[in-house]
Amino acid sequence: MAMTKEEFINSGLLEEFVLGLTSEHQDKVVLEHLDMYPDLCPQLKKWEFSLEELARKNAIAPSSDLKNRLQQKLDFHDTNSAAILKKANNTSLINRKFWMNIAATYLLFATLGLIYFAYQNRQLSKQSEQLVMENAKLSAEKNDLESVNRKFSFVREVETQVLQFSDKNKPVGTVFINHSLQKTSFKISNLASPPAQKVFQMWADVDGEMVSLGVLDAPQNGDLIDLPYMKNATSLNITIEPLGGSKTPTVANLVATIVI
Amino acid sequence: MAVEKKLEEEIMTLYDKYNNALFGIILRIVKDQHIAEEVLQDTFVKIWQNLDHYQSSKASIFTWMSKIARNLSINAIQSKAVKKAGFTYSMDQLKEDNIAENNINENFDLRTHINILNHDQKQIIELVYFNGFTHQETHQHLGIPLGTVKSRIKLALNSLSHLFFVSDSTKFLIFFLLIQWQ
Numbered sequence: 001m002a003m004t005k006e007e008f009i010n011s012g013l014l015e016e017f018v019l020g021l022t023s024e025h026q027d028k029v030v031l032e033h034l035d036m037y038p039d040l041c042p043q044l045k046k047w048e049f050s051l052e053e054l055a056r057k058n059a060i061a062p063s064s065d066l067k068n069r070l071q072q073k074l075d076f077h078d079t080n081s082a083a084i085l086k087k088a089n090n091t092s093l094i095n096r097k098f099w100m101n102i103a104a105t106y107l108l109f110a111t112l113g114l115i116y117f118a119y120q121n122r123q124l125s126k127q128s129e130q131l132v133m134e135n136a137k138l139s140a141e142k143n144d145l146e147s148v149n150r151k152f153s154f155v156r157e158v159e160t161q162v163l164q165f166s167d168k169n170k171p172v173g174t175v176f177i178n179h180s181l182q183k184t185s186f187k188i189s190n191l192a193s194p195p196a197q198k199v200f201q202m203w204a205d206v207d208g209e210m211v212s213l214g215v216l217d218a219p220q221n222g223d224l225i226d227l228p229y230m231k232n233a234t235s236l237n238i239t240i241e242p243l244g245g246s247k248t249p250t251v252a253n254l255v256a257t258i259v260i
Numbered sequence: 261m262a263v264e265k266k267l268e269e270e271i272m273t274l275y276d277k278y279n280n281a282l283f284g285i286i287l288r289i290v291k292d293q294h295i296a297e298e299v300l301q302d303t304f305v306k307i308w309q310n311l312d313h314y315q316s317s318k319a320s321i322f323t324w325m326s327k328i329a330r331n332l333s334i335n336a337i338q339s340k341a342v343k344k345a346g347f348t349y350s351m352d353q354l355k356e357d358n359i360a361e362n363n364i365n366e367n368f369d370l371r372t373h374i375n376i377l378n379h380d381q382k383q384i385i386e387l388v389y390f391n392g393f394t395h396q397e398t399h400q401h402l403g404i405p406l407g408t409v410k411s412r413i414k415l416a417l418n419s420l421s422h423l424f425f426v427s428d429s430t431k432f433l434i435f436f437l438l439i440q441w442q
Contacts, residue, residue, distance in 0.1 A: 010410070012409075012413065015413045019388050019389050020323065048319065049424065050417065051322075054420055055284055055322070055326065056280075058281075059281045059283070060284040061280050062300055063293075066297050067275060069297075074271065074308060
């Protein structure tokens with residue numbers, strides 16, 4: 001039964017313990033109470049040290065051959081001590097096994113830990129690579145959007161002239177002309193695909209002469225295409241021409257026209 | 261073989277360090293050189309057998325070893341007395357005889373340092389440390405209250421602590437001053 005600190009001090013058990021007078025049960029009681037009241041440990045250490053010093057100061061040397069006799073008594077080959085040594089060896093081996101088990105467990109956990117961290121590291125590297133790629137993709141998309149935004153910004157200008165390009169009353173696109181910025185763009189909205197081996201070609205009527213503005217290379221509805229700005233153009237036209245375009249328009253293949 | 265060698269080295273290291281101090285205790289109890297040497301050998305055999313049970317966190321190695329030595333010494337004088345008398349000898353009678361012998365033989369008086377203790381404290385240490393009396397036995401033997409036994413033991417231990425700790429502090433102070441002076 002646990003004693004209070006005061007009761008334990010007054011019991012005199014600590015003094016009996018240090019003097020080696022306690023039974024095994026009392027030893028257990030003392031050690032339990034020292035765990036409960038660790039501030040008593042320094043006192044115990046002091047007393048232990050003092051009694052050891054007292055014994056040293058009053059030491060008496062035994063016969064000089066006693067050490068040899070003891071060594072013989074503890075000789076491994078001697079049958080009397082063989083059992084002792086066996087027990088001691090077993091204990092050491094048990095201890096060694098115990099520590100080896102501890103070490104093996106530690107190594108196992110360390111290895112598992114390393115594998116786990118390597119796996120995590122690999123996953124993070126993959127994710128990092130993906131993020132870099134996505135970042136590059138987003139940057140490209142951002143550049144495209146900025147480019148489109150720049151293209152469309154002029155479209156929203158007040159001075160920009162907006163004209164509908166029609167083919168037999170069916171709109172095929174919208175032309176934006178800004179004379180201040182000297183810029184012309186064509187937004188395709190409903191242009192059918194050209195026949196096989198043919199392309200659409202844009203023309204401007206400048207002072208009675210048809211000037212090529214270029215070939216519409218694989219046009220897609222929704223595309224906003226920049227065209228060369230022609231200051232004195234009076235009309236814009238789209239014709240169907242052979243692949244690579246023509247030097248002069250094939251009037252019979254006129255698809256759409258718009259008067260500026 | 262390495263384990264055996266290591267164990268042998270361990271026990272011999274303990275022997276070299278503590279044999280004189282333990283022999284001093286044993287000889288004062290058994291009063292016979294030959295028996296004391298037998299007991300010292302048995303003490304180290306027992307230490308070897310139980311070394312794996314010793315827990316350094318619980319008590320100092322000397323406290324543990326001296327307890328083994330004292331118990332084996334008391335067993336030895338009990339056995340000697342039984343052999344001599346041819347019948348069972350009471351432990352109290354045995355201790356009475358031992359104290360009587362101790363008082364007669366001046367060679368086994370504590371020679372140094374114990375003089376720092378007063379008569380009562382010295383008597384208590386002699387009884388409990390060198391004759392293995394419990395508090396109860398000491399109270400009965402001296403005819404003093406149990407509380408007085410306990411307080412005398414505590415005072416004796418504190419006086420010894422004071423002596424050795426002051427002594428060591430003084431050594432340290434002198435060493436420190438010498439270092440400073442150089």
